[in-house]
Amino acid sequence: MWRRVTSLSPVISTSKPTSLDQAAFGFKIWRSSFSTETPTLVKDGPTSFKERNLFITFVLGGPGSGKGTQCQKIVETFGFKHLSAGELLRREIESNSEQWSQMLNTIKEGRIVPSEVTVKLIQQEMESSDSNKFLIDGFPRTEENRIAFEKFTGLEPNVVLFFDCPEEEMVKRVLNRNEGRVDDNIDTVKKRLKVFEILNLPVIDYYSKRGKLHKINAVGTEDEIFEKVRPIFSTCGMMSPYFTF
Ligand SMILES: Nc1ncnc2c1ncn2[C@@H]1O[C@H](COP(=O)(O)OP(=O)(O)OP(=O)(O)O)[C@@H](O)[C@H]1O
Ligand SMILES: O=c1ccn([C@@H]2O[C@H](COP(=O)(O)O)[C@@H](O)[C@H]2O)c(=O)[nH]1
Ligand SMILES: [Mg+2]
Secondary structure, eight states, rough: OOBBOOHHHHHHOOOOOOHHHHTTHHHHHHHHSSSOOHHHHHHTHHEEEEOOOOOEEEEETTTTTTTHHHHHHHHHHHHHHEEEHHHHHHHHHHTTTTTHHHHHHHHTTTTTOHHHHHHHHHHHHHOOOSSSEEETTOOSSSSSHHHHHHHHHHOOEEEEEEEEEEEHHHHHHTTOOOOOOOOOSHHHHHHHHHHIIIIIHHHHHHHTTTTOEEEOOSSOOOOHHHHHHHHHTTTOOOOOOTOOO
């Protein structure tokens, strides 16, 4: 029986990850083999980030909730630079980077890659882009991700979108996606849903408490959902792709 994830409170109140959860989702495995030396990451981020007056949107939601689809529409309408954390990791795997096999296994298991890796990839993309509006899709996945991003970039999101979708619908969408992703199979999807519930819902709860969260019912056609997204950015005055801060 699939369950809708709208009612966050019961999950959140009991969902603080224990060391057992973290081991179960592979944190310990990575920690033991991943170097903590991250020379390109500087606490508080590059000075240029502060000078650029960036507008950051985090885009959250379970697997298949439609984050990537809606990001495309936001880019077309409001001219953001779209950075999908999952896509950056998949690209890194394809480029045969030093840790590709660990990353691939982690993704196949629906676990979370260490923050140092993901934050570094996102930060590099932000540094090399001349945009000042970023949609960061599928990140932060954990409270640890969130804290690492803040620490290493010195940035916080202006807006956080949460695409709220029933599990049954998410599973259906993922299994129909047909893009050849190694994690688009029923076993991995079940694990990803569990990881989402245990590790990502607390991040969503954090931003809800800080008044930054926009929860969007992600059931309906792609266009219907975008019509709920549009006013969030229109009311920021971000009506055209040429909007600047
Ligand atoms: N509103 C919708 N109704 C039906 N199908 C949709 C809708 N939005 C997206 N889809 C389809 O569902 C699949 C998953 O969408 P998408 O890739 O945008 O999700 P996602 O949240 O980015 O997932 P993931 O976290 O796995 O990357 C895609 O095949 C997409 O075309
Ligand atoms: O911040 C992140 C983002 C993603 N991952 C891993 O990648 C897959 C796929 O991510 P999508 O956002 O669904 O494309 C995800 O299940 C994780 O295994 C990550 O570790 N950290
Ligand atoms: Mg996606």
